[in-house]
Amino acid sequence: MLYNEFSLPNGLRIIHEPTSSKVAYCGLAINAGTRDELSDEKGMAHFVEHLIFKGTTKRKAWHILNRMENVGGDLDAYTNKEETVVYAAFLSEHLERAVELLADIVFHSTFPKQEIEKETDVIFDEIESYKDSPSELIYDEFEGMLFRNHPLGENVLGDPEQLRTFTPEKALAFTRRLYQPGNMILFVQGNFNFKKIVRLAEKYLTVIPAMKVENKRLPPSIYIPEKSVVDKGTHQAHVIIGRRSYSAHERKRIALCLLNNVLGGPGMNSRLNVILRERHGLVYNVESNLSSYTDTGVFSIYFGTDNKDIDACLNLVRAELNRMRELKFTSLQLIAAKKQLIGQIGVGSDNNENNALDMSKIYLHYNKYETAESVFKRVEMLTSDDLLTVANEMFDESSLSVLIYK
Numbered sequence: 137m138l139y140n141e142f143s144l145p146n147g148l149r150i151i152h153e154p155t156s157s158k159v160a161y162c163g164l165a166i167n168a169g170t171r172d173e174l175s176d177e178k179g180m181a182h183f184v185e186h187l188i189f190k191g192t193t194k195r196k197a198w199h200i201l202n203r204m205e206n207v208g209g210d211l212d213a214y215t216n217k218e219e220t221v222v223y224a225a226f227l228s229e230h231l232e233r234a235v236e237l238l239a240d241i242v243f244h245s246t247f248p249k250q251e252i253e254k255e256t257d258v259i260f261d262e263i264e265s266y267k268d269s270p271s272e273l274i275y276d277e278f279e280g281m282l283f284r285n286h287p288l289g290e291n292v293l294g295d296p297e298q299l300r301t302f303t304p305e306k307a308l309a310f311t312r313r314l315y316q317p318g319n320m321i322l323f324v325q326g327n328f329n330f331k332k333i334v335r336l337a338e339k340y341l342t343v344i345p346a347m348k349v350e351n352k353r354l355p356p357s358i359y360i361p362e363k364s365v366v367d368k369g370t371h372q373a374h375v376i377i378g379r380r381s382y383s384a385h386e387r388k389r390i391a392l393c394l395l396n397n398v399l400g401g402p403g404m405n406s407r408l409n410v411i412l413r414e415r416h417g418l419v420y421n422v423e424s425n426l427s428s429y430t431d432t433g434v435f436s437i438y439f440g441t442d443n444k445d446i447d448a449c450l451n452l453v454r455a456e457l458n459r460m461r462e463l464k465f466t467s468l469q470l471i472a473a474k475k476q477l478i479g480q481i482g483v484g485s486d487n488n489e490n491n492a493l494d495m496s497k498i499y500l501h502y503n504k505y506e507t508a509e510s511v512f513k514r515v516e517m518l519t520s521d522d523l524l525t526v527a528n529e530m531f532d533e534s535s536l537s538v539l540i541y542k
Contacts (some may be wrong), residue, residue, distance in 0.1 A: 144342050148318065151324070153495055155326055163238065165220075180307070185215045192245050223493070223496075228327050236340050274376055322341065356432055372442065374540070376437065376539045385430070390515060391525075393515075395526060406423075411452050412452055418441050423438055
């Protein structure tokens with residue numbers, strides 16, 4: 137599907153994907169995440185994401201929450217390592233309401249002190265809840281291993297001790313440094329004339345002056361594999377094995393995506409699920425995952441098992457990784473793997489909200505949008521030799537790190 141794009145004089149970029157749905161999505165994606173925090177700002181990106189809903193120069197928290205709710209819409213946001221996204225879902229007749237509200241909370245938040253005190257307690261509860269889920273916590277700690285002493289290794293939720301020191305002035309300093317038009321995009325998905333979107337953007341967003349953003353992201357240091365065993369006192373052991381992988385710019389990432397899907401993707405017929413669960417009954421859940429950043433990435437395999445079965449599971453995982461390094465996909469295996477991945481991408485692309493958020497992330501960082509159809513073509517072009525090359529680069533046992541909770 138074609139998309140429309142435009143840039144305002146202050147540097148803010150606009151992307152619009154037309155749809156026939158009556159439901160639309162609109163948001164501001166900001167190139168500011170956990171890796172952009174200073175040493176005394178751990179958790180600030182996520183903290184600010186919470187607080188922008190708590191008051192602006194012309195609205196109190198109650199008015200912000202009700203602005204979209206009163207017309208049946210939703211207002212939401214999320215923060216990760218490299219971006220913060222604030223967006224709304226609504227019936228298409230309410231586009232102007234959404235654009236005006238998003239402009240207000242992103243550019244005119246005041247971070248009231250009394251709201252900071254309340255929201256800090258909310259974030260503390262979020263952190264404690266997260267700590268109670270070792271199957272989630274282990275992913276963050278694993279990235280901490282892979283990117284030791286680097287911002288990419290920091291937890292998005294932040295450091296509780298530093299959270300207590302955050303003030304309105306510190307939050308404003310963070311947003312003034314990073315929440316600038318040239319460091320974000322306006323994304324819209326819905327049944328609109330693009331001229332209307334541009335007109336609304338000019339009305340509500342050109343008043344924000346252009347300002348240069350001084351934000352140089354440091355590349356990660358040299359990767360050194362390591363193993364760590366942590367006593368969590370859990371009934372079940374949780375294990376991750378993996379390594380740094382390709383960035384979102386890397387051409388070989390598509391081949392790794394296909395290998396990942398065959399190895400431990402969502403299908404019940406993934407190799408690791410068949411081996412560890414169906415054949416040996418050692419796990420309830422096993423999966424492999426890919427995360428791509430602008431200059432690096434993470435490949436990981438997770439499983440939960442009894443403490444006595446950790447070594448058996450690791451040996452089976454390593455054996456399968458070695459098999460993928462040594463044996464080429466046959467033509468039939470390659471066709472089947474491509475068909476499954478293309479089908480999964482196609483089914484996933486039927487979710488308009490996910491599509492809008494994916495579009496925002498891709499366009500924010502790469503100034504282009506890759507549709508599902510273009511991904512299909514890249515998958516179809518893969519050869520067995522491509523997969524073997526990537527498997528040998530990524531699955532070498534000597535390059536893998538291991539983190540165990542037991």
